[in-house]
Amino acid sequence: MDLLSAVIRTVRVGSASGRVIKQPMSSGIKLPAFKGTGFHIILHGDCWLITENEEPVALKPGDVVLTSSGGEHSLSPFPCALDALPALVPGTDSPPGPYAFEFVCGAYRLEHGQSSPYLRALADLIVVSPDYDRHPEMRALVDLLGADLSGARTGTGATLPALLDLILVHVLREWSEQNDMGEWPRTDDPRIDAALQAIHDNPQRPWTVQRLSETAGLSRTAFSRRFAAAVGQPPMSYLISWRLSRGAQLLRDTDAPLASIARRVGYATEFAFAGAFRREYGVSPGRFRLQPATSCLADGVSAESADAR
Template sequence: MDLISEVIRTVRVGSAGARLIRNPASAGLRFAAFDGSGFHIITRGTCWLIGHDEPVALRPGDIVLTSSGAEHGLSPVPRALADIPLFEPGADLPVSEPASFEFLCGAYRLDHGTAPQYLRALPDLIALSPDYDRHPELRSLIDLLVADVAADRPGSGATRRALLDLVLVQVLRQWHEWDGSAGWPAVADPGIAAALREIHENPHRPWTVGRLSEVAGLPRTAFSRLFTTAVGRPPMSYLTGWRLARAARLLRETDASLASIAPKVGYSTEFAFSAAFRREYGVSPGRFRTAPPTLTGADVR
């Protein structure tokens, strides 16, 4: 299964937005933690990525991936994160010339649920310096996204989300190329990899820890321990999250009834599916479906 494609489908159930910030305050901008994922692309000038580790110098073309919405800041000089002014989504930033740096923000906000496990397993903040000579398509996509954000024209509701998806795909590919991993999770044990493949491809099956351990060819206790270590969640917790993430996509992307979605994601009844979905997302499947994702250029973190 193509995990990058799956994560793109998952983040699509939330709202997406992009904003070009040309005139940040001289003290920089701090972005609060949020449920979702996003990226910054430095378009002009230099700055520093401020997180909870050492500051990282950034130059034009560098990309910052906030894989699961961690708090962070961009500043013209290294400083403590708490000393950077908080960015208010939707606020008009004061214009001051010349700006010390400019950057493009792209974000997927998940109003219900959390970022996919794929992204939560990555480092909270990833700074990349792409090789644009080897990957000119990424430069072209960034230029298109910048142009689309700068001129809000008819059709932007379709083009912007598509461009955000394409840029995120390219950023994840760059990360995997740099990190040396061909996919996620980076599971050394072939048995755990086999169990994950079954969960991803056949979430509708009546899985138990025992049945998954048989797929893995491991004793049940050893399987549970190895799976949790490799993936970050126990087997049944991971299975539930995957099932309901797929259900969320079906609710948003199709008009299938709840009764038909339930068995596709491993629930014997509509009632059981609805109860599990409400526990995971905080709303009923019906309400989730009738509150479609939005695309906004202002409310970006």
């Protein structure tokens, strides 16, 4: 089952942001924790990934740091303690050179809701060294993202989410191949995969635990236990989360009426959908739809509402 596509759809409901950062020889920079998923790609120079509980990891040009759940970390030209570095200030220009290293950031910041349970199950910070000779399209995507963020350019609100999606897909595929993960993300239980596939393909159906257990070919008790162990939450909680995540995506990507979206994700009325959406996202569907989907931060370009990660 293609859960990777489902993961990308989940993160896409966040606000897309990006920035190119040039870091001087004298100091590194701390990137505070944030709610969402993102990455850094080293463009020039060497540096170190600094975290609170792990040994520093050496990074070279082309390496990618995937922040699956937005954990706090630092990038530095030398090994040091995490708290020894200053925090990134949103909307500021890069300080004067010479520069030790340069990197491009991309992130989906979630103002409401939660990231995919599959991303939350990963290590919070993953280093990937893509094979650019084998996958030259990855280098082209990185070049496009860097060029798009290097100045105020028209159309970035459309190109940024598309580039973030493509880079995240390529990074996760590469990580999967390097770690022999097969068709990641997936569970280790084919019966639970069958139920997940049914939920993802047909969220509008009147699913119950009993019906899902029948789809999986298990008793209700065994299904509930195995689903929670594989996915990290009970079946109905996952169903609700997926329905609302799919609804959030439709709110962002389409002009469909609220009543139509409600039916497509399994709610009998728009009022029932709106109430569940507000409980999950902390905001009404209409207000969510009006929120900006992108927040681009290139060097010298600021935006009040973004973290510039």
